[in-house]
Amino acid sequence: DAGITQSPRHKVTETGTPVTLRCHQTENHRYMYWYRQDPGHGLRLIHYSYGVKDTDKGEVSDGYSVSRSKTEDFLLTLESATSSQTSVYFCAIMSGQASTDTQYFGPGTRLTVL
Amino acid sequence: GDSVTQMEGPVTLSEEAFLTINCTYTATGYPSLFWYVQYPGEGLQLLLKATKADDKGSNKGFEATYRKETTSFHLEKGSVQVSDSAVYFCALSDPSGGYQKVTFGTGTKLQVIP
Secondary structure, X not given: OOOEEXXXXXXXXXXXXXXXXXXXXOOOOOOEEEEXXXXXXXXXXXXXXXXXXXXXXXXXXXXXEEEEEEOOEEEEXXXXXXXXXXXXXXXXXXXXXXXXXXXXXXXXXXXXXX | OOEEEEOOOOEEEXXXXXXXXXXXXXXXXXXXXEEEEEOOOOOEEEEEEEOOOOOEEEEOOXXXXXXXXXXXOOEEEOOOOHHHOEEEEEEEEEHHHOOOEEEEOOOEEEEEEO
């Protein structure tokens, strides 16, 4: 258990509404990540952060933004949700030394966009 | 770029059968290799890892050996149980990727029947 929580755990929203998902960690890890999981695609990286206010895009970043104002919190925002963003979203942290770093995951948020 | 290829599922086995899930990879640097397991409705959990060639990762009866010559990291278990039913993901972490990048396979669903 790497002390990662996600909120909300489930959310149903309508197309065009803004949505913010929160990831919270308690162990002061530098690297944090947001992934989405869809059938047939495995996990795809949306955005990641390498420190407070330091973020960058992953492979599927269109339609998403992130913020990290504190070490412990990493927020993912869908500015205007679309049905294609219906997915399960996972937050992760990276723990360990450079050559043996290991990712640990939160429990996930299931988002449905109607 | 880095990539991970794992056998497609679902894999259906009888209890106490031998399990092999194949995983091969391509990487530009010297990656660490991982197997994660995901039970229904949960996040990914680290199952085992290996950080250099010829290392064997093991946990809960599962094993995988880092084979640099064949770029493989196949997951094995001698006798599966119903409780092993889950989705298994192979992954690599390549420190030369710059941002502690982790690349995942698409997952293999295992169903064990009594």
